[in-house]
Amino acid sequence: MLLGRILLVPSILLLALSIYWGMVQEHMDIRLILPACLLVVALFVFQHKINDYSLRRWPPKLDEDEEHWMRSYVHFYNNLSDFRKKEFGQNLGRVCAQTDFIAKGMESVPQEIKMIVIAPMIYMRLHENLQISENFRRVALYLHPFMTPEQNYIHISEIHDEDGLLIFSLAELQISYKDPLRYFNSAFYEWSRIFFGINQQLKPTNISDEFIWHFVTGHTNIEKERLEAYMGQPEIDTSSLLLYTCTYFQENIPADVAAWHARVQKFFFV
Structure with a gap:
């Protein structure tokens, strides 16, 4: 359990006892109630800061099953040294603990699903960017493709920058890791969009969209119309698409694309 929540629970109990004691005595002692009330408010306001400090001070580690799962299903994790794997796992566990996962149509979100969503964020080192790590703290997961008021058509993923919210369809997310x-992979794609949103200078401006689609189709056998239909989006971000293809399909990459990918990877967890 997070430290902020651990401290908050007894503080609320202390406040409740102070009020109860005042009711029993038929006299509310402000000297008891006010400090307890201020403590609860302070812990509620600063619980994220407290949690962040405790998780950085005592970072969680991947257990044996989680480590095996990462090696089996997370492509870029296997390219890391043992030391970097340990560091990656600690950051992954910390951010998973800090993130509020909202289950839509299920009782709770399993740990491996949380890892699926957050792993690309760690790989792109977005957890080190305060603007991103402080803002994007909520993830909603539907069992199947969904519609929202903002995007009133069936799709598999969505970002709400102003609310710090990412939304995914669980079915498509799971199968993308089992058969990448x-x-x-919608999680890798959406985190890529966030990455290029704050790193506009790294977009492949010297590579045309037409060439990117030709490259992607040749390497993945996924045509533009098919991918748009699969994702349920009228437009696909080509910078994120190119990064995805270079990450998962690393053979026969043209020199100019390889040079761009190498420049982007300097910012990543490698």
Whole structure:
């Protein structure tokens, strides 16, 4: 359990006892109630800061099953040294603990699903960017493709920058990790969009969208119309699409694309 929540629970109990004691005595002692009330308010306001401090001070580690799962399903994790794997796992566990996962149509979100969503964020080192790590603290997961008021059509993923919210369809997300060469990874794609949103200078401005689609189709056998239909989006961000393809399909990459990918990877967890 997070430290902020651990401290908040007894503080609320202390406040409740102070009020109860005042009711029993038929006299509310402000000297008891006010400090308890201020403590609860302070802990509620600063609980994220307290949690962040405790998780950085005592970072969680991947257990044996989680480590095996990462090695089996997270492509870029296997390219890391053992030391970097340990560091990656600690950051992954910390951010998973800090993130509020909202289950839509299920009782709770399993730990491996949380890892699926957050792993690309760690790989792109977005957890080190305060603007991103402080803002994007909520993830909603539907069992199947969904519609929202903002995007009133069926799709598999969505970002709300102003609310710090990412939304995913669980079915498509799971299968993309089990068979990454056949199914598009929506979590990697959406975190890529966030990455290029704060790193506009890294977009492949010297590579045309037409060439990117030709490159993607040749490497993945996924055509533009098919991918748009699969994702349920009228437009696909080509910078994020190119990064995805270079990450998962690393053979026969043209020199100019390889040079761009190498420049982007300097910012990543490698």
